[in-house]
Structures are given as structure tokens and as C-alpha cells.
Amino acid sequence: MQKNILLIVFIVATQSIFGQNNANTPYSLFGLGVENKTATGGLTGLGNTGIAQSTPYEINIFNPASLGNLLSKSFLYEFGLNGTYSTLETDNISETSNNGNISHIAIAFPVRKNLGLSIGLLPYTKTGYNIDIESPIEGTLDTFTTRITGSGGLNKFFIAAGFQPVKNLSIGVDFSFLFGSIEQESQVFTDSFVSILDQNYYNGVKLKTGFQYKLPNIKNIETTIGGTFELPTSLSGKQTRTSYKTTSAGTEISIEDEVENDLDNFELPKSFGLGLTSKFNNTITTSLDYRKLMWNDTNQQSNSERYTDESIYAFGVEFLPNKNKYNYWSNVKYRFGLNYNTGFLKISNQQIDSYFISAGLGLPMKKNSLNNFNISYSYGKEGTLNNGLIQENFHKITLNLNFVGSWFSQKRID
16 A cells, blocks of 8 residues: 555655746746755754764755664655745835645665665755836837746656664765756847747766764763765756747748757856754754755856855754653644754845744654654745845745555564
8 A cells, every 4th residue: 555655656746846836936047946955854844954874764965974773674755745925025115926836755774784865856946037128118108018937847766775884883975866957048028029948957976975973961961063075067058949930910920940059168166065964862953954055166157146155053852752652642743943044146236045934743654753844834934025125025835744564574473
């Protein structure tokens, strides 16, 4: 039964991720769109911390070293959904939008003692914008409108492995393949209508390494430190352009028909992350993460924007009452998190930063069960009203289902 459920979820998730729902995120106009802030397990409720988080019952996509701690003969599988309600504001107007999607699907299992493997698929970036630009017609007092719309994004397929070579130390590697397309259409409205459709395809690979080390316990305090490092990578791109013109008489004239061009490579930066997780009396767990992405080294700049180094600060705390297998609520995990991101875009000399606060619950599917239903709520802001820019205020609900099975054990027949 569990295998059938997983197969159905995988098919639905794959179709949903490949056909990503369009968002309305104005800053996705730049680069490859905005990164999806995907987290597995209950880590969304913990402010997207997780570099030093290690549990044998949940998949952690932030640090592959955590896979070295999976239990033997176990099989983990998880999928998640999210929905966002946003308000976009400028100095003069505001509008609302909402979108939802399956956020990820992942499995993990031990290959042998102290060696675990994980495979997953998730949206990596999302693009969604609709912009109208009024321009004067030369030699007249009239204007014409150019409407620019964008949609699509990149997906990420990953294979990760974690190994524990010695007691308390785990190391891991994550190999990811990024692929997808971003579609941009420019429509010019004058006495005739002109449409230019660009489909931009990108692909490339990323490599991330990580470690986790469990420090000696001090007065019932368990502390783990973790670190990650991602190598820089170049995504190659190709463009297919189709354009046509419709005259005032209604005649459609092809200008370009699927003309292919090479795009400049898009450079993703090297990055590193550090994390510290402490567990007090098996009741309260705190997590503190820091990540740095070195966008300055990519030397990318276009029009009025440029890329700048990005720092992410995150904190999370989880409370688990004294476990009582006969009491459901004593097995519920209560979570709270904070996350601040300096952003990597600087537009009109204004850095586009963001933050969110989160709260969540880890709900066992039944008393004393390892299967969990994780729900979290986040409220945050991205952008600013300064210099005529746009500010987005968002509410986000995340649902993650985490199953723990034992598919590699055989039943005995007497």
C-alpha cells in the first residue's frame, strides 16, 4: 500500500514541479528568477535552519552529511506542498496574488551501516511577473504600451550521500542537476500588435559538500556543529525566439519563426554555510545557521541592477514535551524560527533584502508513530518602497508529510 501511495505522489509531484505554477513575484524579472525557499521535514518552522540538524527520521536537504546517521533497514520518503498569499505594494498602488505548488519529493535510505543515500526533485527557482511600460511615440504626444510577462523556472534533481567514517563525524556530498526554461513575452500595442516570445533554456550541475560533528555532551546538552561548501558553476543557456505582427486589418505576419540563439552562461556563486544545533535534556533544541553566497565573484551586471554578496542568518527553536507514548500531545513538536536574507540584487543602489518569521507543529500521524505531518506558517517581507521599488508582504503555509518505512526487511514465514 505504501509503495502505491509513493508512486502516485511521485507522478503527481513530477508533473506539478515540471509544470510550475506561475507566481507573481516582481523581482523574479532578474536573473533566473527567485530561489524557492524549500525545506524538508519541520525545518521550515525552524526558520529554514538545518546545517547542523541530524535526525534518523527526517530528510535534510541542507546538509548531505546528515545521511550518515540513517537507521539501518529504514526507508524515508517525504513530499511537501506550499501556498502563498502576497500583497505587492508601491508608493501609489497595491495588489494581491496567491499561488500554490508541490514543493518537493524526496527519498532516503541506508546503503549499509553509516552510509546513506537520498534522491529528490524540487523547484529551484520560480519566475512570474507582468509589467506594463508606457513609452512616447516619437514626434507625437501619443504613447504606446509594452507588456512584458514572464513565467517558468528551473528544477533541481539531486543525488546525495552521507558517510560516517568515525564516531560522531559525518561527511557528505550532494550532486545536483539544474534544468528548466524561463519564458518571456513582450507585447507591443500600437496601431498594430507585435509579440516577441523568448523561451530561454538553462542546464548545468552543482556540487555541494558538507560535514557534521557531534561534540561531547556537557550536562545533558548535546551539541552538533555543521558546515557546507558549494562550488561555483556555470549554467549554459539557449534561446528560441518566435515573433509575429498583427496589422490593424487583422493580418498576422511572421517576423521570426523559432530562431535559436546561444545565451551567455549564467554564473552561480560558490557559497559556504556554518551551523550550530544544541539539544537540552532532549526537550528543547536550538539551531543557528549562517550562509554566505559570493555573488561579487561572478561579475554579473545588467542594466540598472548588479549582483552583490548575499548573507543569510537563521535561528530556530523546537520544544518537545516529555514523551509519553500514551499521550498524543506529549509527542507533538512545537517550532519557531527567524530568517533574514540580505539579498543578492542591488537595484538603483538599493539592496533587495527579505525576512520571515515562522511557527510550526510536528504532528505524529498516530500516537508513538515515527510518521509525521509537519505544518508551518510564515510571514515575511521582500523588497522596499524606497527609490520607487516594490515591496512584497507574504503569508505562506507549508505542509510536509514524512513517512518512515522498513522496506528492506523480509517477513519470516514459519
